[in-house]
Amino acid sequence: MLSRVADSLYWMSRYFERADHCARVLEANYNLMLNPSKASTEERWQRIMASLGIAAAADGIDPQMAMITLTGDPDNESSIVSCIAGSRENAGQVREQISSEMWERLNRLYHYVTQSNAELGADSDPLRLVAAVREGSYQFRGVTAATMSHGEGWQFIQLGKYMERSCALPVLLDAYFSTAGQADDLDWVGLLASCAAFESYCKVYTADLKPDSMAEFLLLNPEFPYSVRYAVERMNEAIAAISRTSFAHPTGRIERIAGRLRASLAYAQITDIMAGGLHRYLNSVIEQCKSLHAAVHEVYIDYPIQLALEA
Amino acid sequence: MPAPFSGYEIDAAYDEMFRAPGRPRPQYKNLYTHLLNLPSEELHRSKKEADLSFFNQGITFTVYGRAEGTEQIFPHDLLPRIVTSAEWSTIERGLTQRITALNLFLADVYHERRILKDRIIPGEIIYTCKHFRRQMHGVKVPRDVYVSVVGTDLIRLPDGRFVVLEDNLRVPSGVSYMLTSRKVMKQIFPALFRKCGVRPIEQYSQALFSTLRSLAPEGRSTIVLLTPGIYNSAYFEHAFLARQMGIELVEGRDLVVHDNKVYMRTTSGLQRVDVIYRRVDDDFVDPLAFRADSSLGVAGLFNAYRAGNVVLANALGTGVADDKAIYSYVPQIIRYYLGEDPIVDNVETFMMTDRTQREHVCENLEKYVVKAVGESGGYGMLIGPHSSRAQQAEFRDRIMADPRNYIAQPTLMLSTAPCFMNGRIEPRHVDLRPYVLFGEKVTIVPGGLTRVALRKGSLVVNSSQGGGSKDTWVLQN
Numbered sequence: 001m002l003s004r005v006a007d008s009l010y011w012m013s014r015y016f017e018r019a020d021h022c023a024r025v026l027e028a029n030y031n032l033m034l035n036p037s038k039a040s041t042e043e044r045w046q047r048i049m050a051s052l053g054i055a056a057a058a059d060g061i062d063p064q065m066a067m068i069t070l071t072g073d074p075d076n077e078s079s080i081v082s083c084i085a086g087s088r089e090n091a092g093q094v095r096e097q098i099s100s101e102m103w104e105r106l107n108r109l110y111h112y113v114t115q116s117n118a119e120l121g122a123d124s125d126p127l128r129l130v131a132a133v134r135e136g137s138y139q140f141r142g143v144t145a146a147t148m149s150h151g152e153g154w155q156f157i158q159l160g161k162y163m164e165r166s167c168a169l170p171v172l173l174d175a176y177f178s179t180a181g182q183a184d185d186l187d188w189v190g191l192l193a194s195c196a197a198f199e200s201y202c203k204v205y206t207a208d209l210k211p212d213s214m215a216e217f218l219l220l221n222p223e224f225p226y227s228v229r230y231a232v233e234r235m236n237e238a239i240a241a242i243s244r245t246s247f248a249h250p251t252g253r254i255e256r257i258a259g260r261l262r263a264s265l266a267y268a269q270i271t272d273i274m275a276g277g278l279h280r281y282l283n284s285v286i287e288q289c290k291s292l293h294a295a296v297h298e299v300y301i302d303y304p305i306q307l308a309l310e311a
Numbered sequence: 312m313p314a315p316f317s318g319y320e321i322d323a324a325y326d327e328m329f330r331a332p333g334r335p336r337p338q339y340k341n342l343y344t345h346l347l348n349l350p351s352e353e354l355h356r357s358k359k360e361a362d363l364s365f366f367n368q369g370i371t372f373t374v375y376g377r378a379e380g381t382e383q384i385f386p387h388d389l390l391p392r393i394v395t396s397a398e399w400s401t402i403e404r405g406l407t408q409r410i411t412a413l414n415l416f417l418a419d420v421y422h423e424r425r426i427l428k429d430r431i432i433p434g435e436i437i438y439t440c441k442h443f444r445r446q447m448h449g450v451k452v453p454r455d456v457y458v459s460v461v462g463t464d465l466i467r468l469p470d471g472r473f474v475v476l477e478d479n480l481r482v483p484s485g486v487s488y489m490l491t492s493r494k495v496m497k498q499i500f501p502a503l504f505r506k507c508g509v510r511p512i513e514q515y516s517q518a519l520f521s522t523l524r525s526l527a528p529e530g531r532s533t534i535v536l537l538t539p540g541i542y543n544s545a546y547f548e549h550a551f552l553a554r555q556m557g558i559e560l561v562e563g564r565d566l567v568v569h570d571n572k573v574y575m576r577t578t579s580g581l582q583r584v585d586v587i588y589r590r591v592d593d594d595f596v597d598p599l600a601f602r603a604d605s606s607l608g609v610a611g612l613f614n615a616y617r618a619g620n621v622v623l624a625n626a627l628g629t630g631v632a633d634d635k636a637i638y639s640y641v642p643q644i645i646r647y648y649l650g651e652d653p654i655v656d657n658v659e660t661f662m663m664t665d666r667t668q669r670e671h672v673c674e675n676l677e678k679y680v681v682k683a684v685g686e687s688g689g690y691g692m693l694i695g696p697h698s699s700r701a702q703q704a705e706f707r708d709r710i711m712a713d714p715r716n717y718i719a720q721p722t723l724m725l726s727t728a729p730c731f732m733n734g735r736i737e738p739r740h741v742d743l744r745p746y747v748l749f750g751e752k753v754t755i756v757p758g759g760l761t762r763v764a765l766r767k768g769s770l771v772v773n774s775s776q777g778g779g780s781k782d783t784w785v786l787q788n
Binding site: 001002003092093095096100152242245246300301303305308309 | 367541550553554559560561562565567569574575576577578579580581
């Protein structure tokens with residue numbers, strides 16, 4: 001497969017996951033903010049911004065502006081609309097490689113969000129836009145799994161999705177646990193809802209919301225799709241599948257980084273992690289994901305020509 | 312005429328369907344009867360069905376010079392244009408003769424230049440041609456085939472003869488419309504197909520693939536299609552053909568040249584490329600050899616090509632043979648290389664470099680079609696009878712300023728064919744573009760793109776200027 005095509009599929013998928021994640025976080029928090037809490041509105045928005053990895057303005061946060069920044073601001077490259085546009089742009093580069101059903105879904109979602117974003121007034125409620133993204137994302141994922149051949153291209157799509165998730169979840173966790181002192185039960189529900197995890201969590205730990213249990217669930221659970229461990233396992237599978245189809249490369253480095261990350265999550269104990277400092281652990285996960293991304297890029301996408309000629 | 316044809320007027324142009332009002336030509340009898348017996352709402356329904364099918368398949372093209380995102384469905388007319396097997400056999404022989412002669416001409420122009428030394432064609436016409444590539448001098452191309460894919464524009468004169476209006480020897484497009492239109496037509500008129508005996512065209516992609524493979528060096532056969540990218544007006548076609556042939560669709564940035572060999576960047580490393588079916592113009596294929604500002608091409612590609620390490624189809628510099636001034640010499644070219652008379656004629660053409668001809672044309676601009684020699688797609692032309700005085704004056708100045716850049720042809724009455732327009736069947740002017748392939752041998756799939764000037768009375772069939780298309784049926788016998 002052409003490197004450029006693999007790259008476009010990977011980014012199509014990453015941007016899509018980013019939009020989806022942002023929509024879920026917003027939807028979960030928007031609901032909760034209708035309830036009073038011991039944290040001020042501003043503090044809550046601070047946390048939302050932080051959980052999406054966006055630096056908040058120094059001179060405080062205007063809730064209305066924050067919402068607009070996160071949904072439809074074209075200047076904010078991580079806003080939902082920007083991410084959907086980025087995903088669609090990458091898909092458009094490789095339209096003949098994805099199924100026409102996928103293109104149609106993505107295109108329709110793009111037109112919906114750009115149009116309803118343009119129609120949004122200063123004080124109107126963007127919740128419908130956010131809900132549409134979540135719905136659209138389930139459909140796009142379903143159509144992708146059902147209509148695209150599960151070959152190398154599909155594996156790059158999987159890799160992009162789970163790479164984005166493995167990077168986003170630690171940021172989210174960090175934002176909640178670094179402000180754990182101000183958080184009440186409802187805030188913790190917000191964390192779980194941001195990962196569509198409330199029901200699944202309760203099945204394992206009951207409705208007993210303990211921060212350590214939640215950290216354990218979202219970091220180390222092997223079965224829940226929005227846990228870091230689950231995402232890293234799927235990345236490992238995608239990497240192995242890609243390396244099988246493109247035999248020509250020395251892929252040892254990629255497999256080593258991915259395997260080490262997987263093992264560290266598989267054999268970790270939440271008590272050890274908490275004792276050693278959650279923040280440090282989360283940062284190390286993010287760093288490992290970054291070097292994995294760089295290694296994949298270097299081996300499959302933008303490799304030095306000289307090296308490839310000698311091989 | 313009977314009901315669906317009640318508004319059908321036959322004028323001086325040759326009508327493809329009718330010899331006289333109410334008297335269809337024999338090859339159209341089946342279609343005629345079918346239409347007479349068809350409830351009128353049925354045609355409407357079929358038209359909708361066909362348009363939807365084109366839309367869903369994403370068969371669109373981009374119009375340049377307008378706001379971003381002007382992707383349009385290629386307008387398609389429901390009623391087929393029918394060609395008899397006898398007519399087709401003449402076309403086939405004529406085009407085979409023409410492509411053979413033009414290839415010999417190109418090989419000569421870029422090597423020995425006998426035709427110039429023998430004073431059949433004046434040298435300055437060759438050297439002043441916009442598409443002449445001096446870099447190609449002495450470059451050996453496989454099988455001496457310069458032009459492997461041609462889309463020749465034919466028109467039918469009032470006397471019923473087909474003549475060549477233009478040879479498109481560079482990067483002709485439109486073949487995907489021919490193929491997709493046939494697919495849709497089969498869904499809509501299955502019964503007619505069964506009755507008429509229409510010769511198939513579906514083998515085009517395989518024929519193109521074999522043609523490209525026949526140019527590949529012994530034992531090597533990685534073929535790719537080079538596209539300018541998603542913003543090109545024919546991107547749909549590039550993706551379509553690549554998919555049909557099962558070859559990679561690459562952009563310039565996917566290719567690298569090292570040690571005069573061409574590679575594509577894949578996830579499995581660099582893979583050697585042997586044949587490039589390039590849909591990028593000469594000017595843009597290599598920024599080191601041609602236009603330095605091109606970002607569509609591949610640096611070093613020309614050197615790899617000259618070294619014989621990669622094949623380009625079509626070869627570079629083929630535009631010299633479809634320059635509109637050279638066009639007027641094609642009959643002489645055929646006689647010179649093959650010793651035969653042309654089977655399909657040219658349209659009478661006036662050279663603006665010739666003083667008498669120029670003066671005659673400039674004084675009678677309202678009777679002529681003036682064309683810039685290096686342009687295509689209907690850009691840069693004046694259609695005398697449909698032009699204003701101001702436009703005529705403008706062209707007169709342009710011709711005087713640069714006579715080499717213009718030719719003139721009498722305004723030609725293109726033949727008319729029935730089209731389903733706004734609920735009625737009306738005549739519209741059409742041309743015919745068959746696709747000729749030349750590798751080991753000449754292959755012409757029986758059919759082509761019949762282009763339609765959708766506006767009543769208009770003679771401009773180009774898709775960029777409000778033209779559409781219809782399916783072309785070549786009958787078995």
